[in-house]
Amino acid sequence: MNNGSFRKSMTWLHTWVGLVFCWIMYFMFVTGTVGYFDEEIDHWMEADTLMxxxxxxxxxxxxxxxxxxxxxxxxxxxxxxxxxxxxxxxxxxxxxxxxxxxxxxxxxxxxxxxxxxxxxxxxVRDTGGGQRLYRMHYRFHYMDRTLYTYLSIFVTLLMFIGVVSGVVIHRKIFIDFFTFRQFKGAKSWLDFHNILSVSSLPFQLMITYSGLIFMVTSFFPLIAAGSYGFDKDTMKKELSKxxxxxxxxxxxxxxxxxxxxxxxxxxxxxxxxxxxxxxxxxxxxxxxxxxxxxxxxxxxxxxxxxxxxxxxxxxxxxxxxxxxSSGLSFAYVMLGLHEGLFAEIGLRWLYFIAGVVGSAMIATGAIYYVEKRKVKLQENEKGKGFKFVESMNIGTIVGLIAAISAYFIANRLLPLDMENRANWEVHCLFLTWAVFIIHPFIRPIKKAWSEQLIATAVLLFCIPIVNFFTSQIHLIYTATNGNWALAAIDLSAIVFGVILILTARLYTKRETV
Amino acid sequence: MMLLISFAISQLATFIIAMSMPKHYRQILTTHQQTGLVKITLMLVGWSMIILAIFVLALQQSISLALTEYFGVVTLNIILTALFFDSYARKRATSKNNAYSRNRNTVQNQSISAKY
Amino acid sequence: MPLERHTPQPFFKRPSMYITSKIFAICTLGFILINSLGVFLSFVIPGDQFDVLVWITVLAFLFYSGLIMWVFHEKSLKVIWLSLTIGVIFTVGASLLMWWGKNQ
Incomplete structure (x- = not known):
């Protein structure tokens, strides 16, 4: 596991923690990032009036x-x-x-x-809206409260360790601060992972540690209990603060x-x-x-x-x-920073961008793991585990974006009088994700990447199109009325769609060279 | 508005700080050797501009809010600076290679015509 | 040419068991140690007990992360288990003594 060097053992820890939990961390990051616009998404999904x-x-x-x-x-x-x-x-x-x-x-x-x-x-119509999407980042779905609480604590703790160990293993954090070598295979993925991590390091540390503070009383209740000698009355009195x-x-x-x-x-x-x-x-x-x-x-x-x-x-x-108390002030500031409810529109977008950077950091780390080993291993040396990781990376990194797009489209297409409509919106999300996870396992990896990127881009483009035909608050109406909070959702879908098309083009070009 | 001004100042500041690093200095100014004085000057100017960018943000709001916004701003600045330096260096390398192959072709053509 | 004979590794020296043992140490003794250390520190650190307690609880995940990193750095399982055991015994014992002393 290590030869005694702290950096080596932290490299091992960073790799394994990242490899085993990257997909669930990515899910938490992506849904949490979208959640910075929960109220706007609520309004878009209610589809009745302008903001x-x-x-x-x-x-x-x-x-x-x-x-x-x-x-x-x-x-x-x-x-x-x-x-x-x-x-x-x-x-x-x-x-x-x-x-x-x-x-x-x-x-x-x-x-x-x-x-x-x-x-x-x-x-309004029966919809989960942005609230349900945002809550997924710590509640996941189809899970009982105890299970999701401990799972989210566990994954967040490992994410925090991943960030800290990442700082330890970065050999030249200051010398390579602005280094990014494009089109150099695995090296580029490592540089991309590093630049995304280093640039958003304060955000990553804040968001993971404050996430832990939310759950500190669920995980360490014994500290307070022990400190008050397990005396219920004293505890009740003191903790009422x-x-x-x-x-x-x-x-x-x-x-x-x-x-x-x-x-x-x-x-x-x-x-x-x-x-x-x-x-x-x-x-x-x-x-x-x-x-x-x-x-x-x-x-x-x-x-x-x-x-x-x-x-x-x-x-x-x-x-x-x-x-x-000073301790509570610190905790409250951290919790406030995590939720970002105070943020006006400019800062809110910065929060969103930092969240996208964090999600991309996890995704590039997962891709780097595969790309690095791809160079070393021959085709016949790649075991089932390697192919599983490779397929899961595609199904999660691209598939989750497709699944969220499906959630938005389902909101517009499901019949308004449908029973459990809000739940079915979420079912559509997870069913789409399941299809995108299965797809790379039955298709050649090279084709799976480009197919998924294009399919997801098509789904993203469908959001404003379906919105145009099914609601009054379509892009043309919101943009001409200057309602940018709602127009931004359709515009973001288009922008992300274009980015995915460009990525697919770049990928196909690289593979054919 | 203040956010955009601060973003612009901070973008320039991260670019100048990157230029204070010999590795990136060479990517932009290949013919010039970076001296110690240039390095220190670039660093001082860069860091002063970062303080200025935070100050601009703090003009219309509290310092805590300004710092929170600045961490978001600088995230983008660093990524854009890194992308710029690599893209610039690659572009120049490509044009240099093209010029080299053009020169080579001209020399080859001249030698061929001299032969006949 | 005689076939090379592979002697199977003892169960507890297999790499998978080595990692499992570390994870088990973190989840059991490591977790108990963070709790008992928290209680111990809340007795030792001077100041308002509630404020001290809030700080310790808020920083508990930092201690736990540090402990996890140390466990994965330390090569010897013996050192890990022994250190955690001593830590738990010391912090629990000292906390009990202080609690007893406080209530006398």
């Missing part, structure tokens, strides 16, 4: 307040998310509303229409809450220059009603202030930072 401008906080709150007052007057909790530029529809959620004549409790979440005077639910605040129970004495105008005034008074994130109302329409106003800092939605008001009198109960 609308957000409404004022006052109107947002008024709509949600009125909606919840009718829908869940005795709920345990209300949750109000105001209209935002990426998701203009205010969201009203409720938890544990008693149902008349039943012991069960009702919970739910609805997005509200912007243009009606009365609060009405924004009803991590939660969003104290739980307020209903007194079951009805009381009139402050009106929306007063609430809006209080919000602007207490938030000042900070951005309002959401409002949580516990025990609404009750004597114990409390209103928690959460703000977010400019770099993390986890950091910011938590302002608690008396829901009946409007008096300030407390106002404090969400993170009560």
């Amino acid at each position: 609308q401008s957000p409404i004022s906080v006052e109107k947002s709150l008024a709509l949600s307040y009125e909606f919840l007052a009718k829908k869940a007057p005795e709920a345990k909790q209300w949750f109000l998310v105001p209209s935002q530029s990426r998701n203009p529809f205010p969201t009203a959620s409720w938890r544990d509303q008693p149902i008349e004549g039943s012991e069960e409790l009702d919970s739910g979440s609805k997005r509200l229409n912007l243009d009606s005077a009365e609060p009405t639910e924004h009803i 991590l939660a969003t605040g104290e739980v307020v129970e209903r007194a079951n004495v009805s009381a009139k809450m402050i009106d929306v105008e007063t609430l809006t005034k209080k919000v602007s008074e207490h938030t000042k220059n900070q951005q309002l994130q959401n409002i949580r109302i516990q025990a609404p329409n009750d004597q114990n009603a409390t209103i928690t106003i959460n703000t977010m800092s400019d770099i993390s939605n986890y950091s910011g202030q938590k302002i608690v008001l008396n829901g009946v009198t409007g008096e300030l109960i407390s106002s404090e930072q969400k993170s009560s």
Whole structure:
């Protein structure tokens, strides 16, 4: 395994960790990258209207307040998310509303229409949208919660080790900082892998380690338990600092809450220059009603202030930072950086590009493994394992892009009244991927690459075409109306399609030389 | 707008820093020998421009947000610089080879005509 | 010409078992060590216990990654298993003693 040199043993570790888990890492990276535009994809997949401008906080709150007052007057909790530029529809959620004549409790979440005077639910087609695609990067699919939690922790940990060991094994990280030798076979793949890794190293370290922080309490709960001597009461008290605040129970004495105008005034008074994130109302329409106003800092939605008001009198109960310690501040900044919810359009595109670079880094690493050994091995020396890796590389690197394209196309082509429509969109994704994974095993490798690249490009080109024939928000309409958030999805499909066609051409040219 | 300005400054900065490395300096200026003074000057100018690029980003937002954006900007800058240097060197090598083979053909033609 | 005789390698010296042993060490003793080390450090490091605990938990994956890299670098299985065992015994023992001392 190694001859004693740390660099050699890390090379071994980097190679094997990369080889065994590269396909699942690639899946996590690609779906996570697409997820930076989850809200825009949601809107594209709902296919009803152009992206609308957000409404004022006052109107947002008024709509949600009125909606919840009718829908869940005795709920345990209300949750109000105001209209935002990426998701203009205010969201009203409720938890544990008693149902008349039943012991069960009702919970739910609805997005509200912007243009009606009365609060009405924004009803759209049954679709998984960008949310389901983005959640796949840690939940995968067809998996139980425990399994996906531990699988994602395991793979993310190995990814982090892969990044760190990659830095250790890079022999001339500074001398070869800008080195990229094109058209030199395996050397080019190594250079490409190196340049992509080195250029996006801060992003790779941040994204993998912050991904681990998300799951730290699931993986190392014993540290906190042991530190408090496994005493449940102390733990509960201390760890409540991590939660969003104290739980307020209903007194079951009805009381009139402050009106929306007063609430809006209080919000602007207490938030000042900070951005309002959401409002949580516990025990609404009750004597114990409390209103928690959460703000977010400019770099993390986890950091910011938590302002608690008396829901009946409007008096300030407390106002404090969400993170009560330096460790929590660090963790919250990392989590905020991972999600990038604070990012405006320019930074959001940079996040997307960094994600594409990360995905390409994994893909080039996997291709380099094959290309390096191809030179050394004769055709008859290539075992089943080698051919498996070679085929899986094609089926995953290209096939996953095809599968995601199929997800978008299925959204437009599946009948609107279909049962489990949203689930079938995902089934289409995985069925397409399965076809693309099987394909290289039954075709010669050289042909499989170009065939898959062209097929995927065709699928990508189909997105704007199918969109044109099946929805009102096609590229011509969105572009002429200056709705670039939606137009960008069709345009990105075309750009990626062109890149794949060029890659196929380059590949065929190289193979025939 | 600030993002684009910062991108342009940072692109130039990464190019200058790459030029401070003898390996890449030779790719662009084959006839010139890089001296120690040139190397230091290029490095100083390059790094100063990187600070300027971050400063430009920080003009209209907090420094933490500016740094986050800068890490995204510099990712693209490095890839583009690496692509440029290799493409430039290859293009020049190809044109040099073409010129060499053209010269060779002319010499061969002259010697053939001299024979007859 | 006599046929060359291959003596089979002992089970635990096969390359696959060598790697399996390392992976097993990381998943069992390595994991316990990171937890016990975390508890131990939360007792040793001065300052607000909650803050210290948050820092240790947040950095736990960094320690674990370092440990995994060391295990794959170290050649001797004996050294790996012995070091991890000693580490666990020390950190668990010291943590228990400190906990006992704190509650006296």
